[in-house]
Amino acid sequence: MSSTRRQMMIVAVLVCLFAVGMAGLLNFFKYRSNAERIVTERLVVTGKAIGNSIQSSLALGMQLADLGMLPETLKRERATDDLILSIEVFDLDGNPLYNTDLLRATRNVPADWLHAARRAGGKDWFVQRGTESAAGIAIETNFGLAVGYLALRYSDETAKTSTNAVARQLALATLGVFIAAALVASLALSAMTGLMSRKFDAVEAAVRSGDRARSSEALRNGPFGGALRRFIEGVRGAEAEIALVRRQLERGTAP
Amino acid sequence: MNERYLRGFYVRLTGVLMLIVVLGLLATAYLSHRAFEQSLAPEMVKKVTSGGASVRGLVLTAMAHNIGFRELYGVEQSFEELKGAIPDVAYVALTDTQGAIVYESFTAPPGVAAYFREPGLLASAARRNASAPVVRLGKQYVVSMPIATPSQAVGMLHIGVDVGFVDRIVLDMLFDVLVVLIAALFFTLELLNFVAGTKIEAELKALGATIERGGAGNFSTFGAPSDQAFGAVHRLLERMRLRVNSAYEALARDVEAARRLPAHERPPGLAAAASGLSLLAQRYRFGPADPSETADAGLLARVRAPLFVFILAEELTRPFLPGYVKSLLVPISWLAPEVVVGLPIVLFMLIVALAQPFLGATCQRFGYRRAMLVGAAIAAFGFAASAFAANVLDLLVWRSLCALGYATVFVAAQGHVLEHSTAETRARSFALFVGAIMVATVCGPSIGGILADNIGERMTFGVAALLAVVSIVAIQRLPDSARAGQPRTKPSTSALRGIGALLLSKRFMTLTGLAAMPAKVLLTGMCFYLVPLYVLALGSSQTMVGRILMAYAVVMVLCTPLAAALATTRERMEKLVGAGLMISGSGGAMMLLGGDVGSVFAATVLVGVGQSLSISAQSALLREHCEAEVAAMGEPLVYGLYRLLERLGNALGPLLAAVLVMTLGYQTSFAVIGALVMVCGIGFLLATRRQPSPELAWATTV
Numbered sequence: 034m035s036s037t038r039r040q041m042m043i044v045a046v047l048v049c050l051f052a053v054g055m056a057g058l059l060n061f062f063k064y065r066s067n068a069e070r071i072v073t074e075r076l077v078v079t080g081k082a083i084g085n086s087i088q089s090s091l092a093l094g095m096q097l098a099d100l101g102m103l104p105e106t107l108k109r110e111r112a113t114d115d116l117i118l119s120i121e122v123f124d125l126d127g128n129p130l131y132n133t134d135l136l137r138a139t140r141n142v143p144a145d146w147l148h149a150a151r152r153a154g155g156k157d158w159f160v161q162r163g164t165e166s167a168a169g170i171a172i173e174t175n176f177g178l179a180v181g182y183l184a185l186r187y188s189d190e191t192a193k194t195s196t197n198a199v200a201r202q203l204a205l206a207t208l209g210v211f212i213a214a215a216l217v218a219s220l221a222l223s224a225m226t227g228l229m230s231r232k233f234d235a236v237e238a239a240v241r242s243g244d245r246a247r248s249s250e251a252l253r254n255g256p257f258g259g260a261l262r263r264f265i266e267g268v269r270g271a272e273a274e275i276a277l278v279r280r281q282l283e284r285g286t287a288p
Numbered sequence: 289m290n291e292r293y294l295r296g297f298y299v300r301l302t303g304v305l306m307l308i309v310v311l312g313l314l315a316t317a318y319l320s321h322r323a324f325e326q327s328l329a330p331e332m333v334k335k336v337t338s339g340g341a342s343v344r345g346l347v348l349t350a351m352a353h354n355i356g357f358r359e360l361y362g363v364e365q366s367f368e369e370l371k372g373a374i375p376d377v378a379y380v381a382l383t384d385t386q387g388a389i390v391y392e393s394f395t396a397p398p399g400v401a402a403y404f405r406e407p408g409l410l411a412s413a414a415r416r417n418a419s420a421p422v423v424r425l426g427k428q429y430v431v432s433m434p435i436a437t438p439s440q441a442v443g444m445l446h447i448g449v450d451v452g453f454v455d456r457i458v459l460d461m462l463f464d465v466l467v468v469l470i471a472a473l474f475f476t477l478e479l480l481n482f483v484a485g486t487k488i489e490a491e492l493k494a495l496g497a498t499i500e501r502g503g504a505g506n507f508s509t510f511g512a513p514s515d516q517a518f519g520a521v522h523r524l525l526e527r528m529r530l531r532v533n534s535a536y537e538a539l540a541r542d543v544e545a546a547r548r549l550p551a552h553e554r555p556p557g558l559a560a561a562a563s564g565l566s567l568l569a570q571r572y573r574f575g576p577a578d579p580s581e582t583a584d585a586g587l588l589a590r591v592r593a594p595l596f597v598f599i600l601a602e603e604l605t606r607p608f609l610p611g612y613v614k615s616l617l618v619p620i621s622w623l624a625p626e627v628v629v630g631l632p633i634v635l636f637m638l639i640v641a642l643a644q645p646f647l648g649a650t651c652q653r654f655g656y657r658r659a660m661l662v663g664a665a666i667a668a669f670g671f672a673a674s675a676f677a678a679n680v681l682d683l684l685v686w687r688s689l690c691a692l693g694y695a696t697v698f699v700a701a702q703g704h705v706l707e708h709s710t711a712e713t714r715a716r717s718f719a720l721f722v723g724a725i726m727v728a729t730v731c732g733p734s735i736g737g738i739l740a741d742n743i744g745e746r747m748t749f750g751v752a753a754l755l756a757v758v759s760i761v762a763i764q765r766l767p768d769s770a771r772a773g774q775p776r777t778k779p780s781t782s783a784l785r786g787i788g789a790l791l792l793s794k795r796f797m798t799l800t801g802l803a804a805m806p807a808k809v810l811l812t813g814m815c816f817y818l819v820p821l822y823v824l825a826l827g828s829s830q831t832m833v834g835r836i837l838m839a840y841a842v843v844m845v846l847c848t849p850l851a852a853a854l855a856t857t858r859e860r861m862e863k864l865v866g867a868g869l870m871i872s873g874s875g876g877a878m879m880l881l882g883g884d885v886g887s888v889f890a891a892t893v894l895v896g897v898g899q900s901l902s903i904s905a906q907s908a909l910l911r912e913h914c915e916a917e918v919a920a921m922g923e924p925l926v927y928g929l930y931r932l933l934e935r936l937g938n939a940l941g942p943l944l945a946a947v948l949v950m951t952l953g954y955q956t957s958f959a960v961i962g963a964l965v966m967v968c969g970i971g972f973l974l975a976t977r978r979q980p981s982p983e984l985a986w987a988t989t990v
Contacts, residue, residue, distance in 0.1 A: 048305055049308070053309070056317070059738060059742070060320040078342075113341050199324075202323050206319035214309065214311070222301060237520050275535045275568065
């Protein structure tokens, strides 16, 4: 029975590992996706504020490439959030128009930005690639015609740092819960297996004792109930009949 | 009896374990909630601060144009725009330098007016571009942003964020945790069965058999029981049987010895004793037991774990496969994209359907264990290669390998079950086989959806490959049962003639064409093709697809035994099949009433209910309907063709759905497939409507 008890404890540990581990993993994934969503939405909120201001200027008949106030607006907005590394405005072919980072002002935007922007249609788009991560929006005229894109470049390392801290916190919590659950479950299953073992021991003792009253009581409460009683009675009956035939053989008397 | 005892023991073990797991999951959820709140709240504050900057900018622009703070126009509109951009915003207010509310919108948290007048907060109003500390008022976090021109402080912008955003995240997380809990429940049962159950079950069975035999007067000996869980009791009982057996043998020896004595020396009671001995031999059984009575049930049960793990690997891919194919699409001029998306599923089902009849003989010749090993290895390679697929064309090749592996493992496991079961235990053995598959269909899609959403489809294929490898490890524990050299039977001319006759048989085709095939078309067309694509098209997640497919499997697990219990007569079976088709078809048709995720969920549950009603009755009905064909051609041929056509229905489903989506869109495609199945159900009920026999018709007119 000790091997069964050990196996039950293994079952308890494995089930707790699966359930609590999986839940911990899911919680982390859920946190990560929500944290990333909040960060990107925050950038998009800033981007949309700039986009609205650009759209107002375009509505007055100005060209996207000739918005004199835009560099100052971009610089101001860039300063409001330390997550933003640069704010870049580029045309539909990826040619740079405005950039708060002067070192990047003459470079074409990364190909994956342009690809993501085009694939998103008029919707918000996101690229995650280290310091080249970006959250972007399409710049449209009042008639819904896309004339360019605005991207807020950020480093996803900053976001990852806080994610890692939470991951550690969640991992510790999950580990603690796993250890507690596995311990309690192992003890509970071990106790239940022990209870079953004791029932079998009682049956064994009752059968061994040969005491009819005691064995009847144990058999009634035991796991095999009536069947075991039939077995015992069957054995006793058969033995009695064999003894009777033997007596016939030895004594030569009729029953 | 021992089965009932074991089931009770399992239920208690599982119940206790599940209770502890639930408590563990609740503790995890509580701790995660705290961690989320602590870490996400500052991120949310930064987000609303970004949004608030535009409102603050507008106020400052107005002030620059010498518009008084209390005369601003359109402030509430800008508040509305802010809430439109950030739906978590629950309250927005502008206060003056004294903390008096000048403008406000939405729901004010309790105590907000007093908080705005706090000296500490008012002191921060003078600092440009600074944010006051965030405070929690009632159910909101309130962020306060000073509004100040270079020359003077103007007031403050306060934005309240509903703390419920964390609760919503945690609630969504709890749905996933519930899925984990259900999967854990089935996982527990499988583990109990795999780690301890097989041994305990076999030992309890052996002990029970000893008791039952002894109780029935069978004292034949089986040899000493092994050192097992209930060994002491078992050995004691076996000793008692041995004692009776030995006493009988001694008596028989003595009677025989007395017979051999000269007549004058024979005991006078010999005749009576010989007669008593003969009576004893009639009433009881003595001597060594028949070896066939000591079959090892554990051998059979051992196939369940590898089969479960292997099928789980395939089931993981269900919720995300169509979406994955869509992401790998390349233009094929002569095929519509919708059809290309369905191709990997069609090809998979087609290979499984066509390969199975041929694999039966091959696996038997090759040995079931070896065949399972090879099949699982092929599938593992297929899963791993699918993870690296460059486009839909090479994915087709890798999925074909998965299909070949799946079919091989399926057929070989089936063969293993057949090999290790007797005619009496066959039904129970197949329940074990089907049980493993059903549990995998409950756990697989839900876990697969969650994994695909969080670690990506390619990594989830990697997990599937890993599971297939794990199944290989478990398969290695199976006994080798190679039957080398057995000739493969080729289909004879009479068999081909039989197939032709079956295809023309009205009775056979009524059940196959109107019930079995449409049921499978609905299953694969709707559940495996339309549901994953449509739910993603609605903007929902693969996790949700997994939950929906899990609901289908759970309904099947719960309802199938009930339906099987109801299917006691031919008439009832026919009604169950017809009703099942109508109910499952109505699931598809009801998509015309609503097109949201909830409707898809309800539709899939209806399909599950309908399928569970009809599936078990269908197989049983085949024997009832085609009694003459079974008698003439044999059960393997009739059932083989039935299964082949049924599986071809599996392949047809996604193809039909793809063509329908291409022309009619998603919702109508659901409805059309559902309506087709309902029509088949009506057709089936009409075709099987019992005509009164001529005698009975005559009798009723008298």
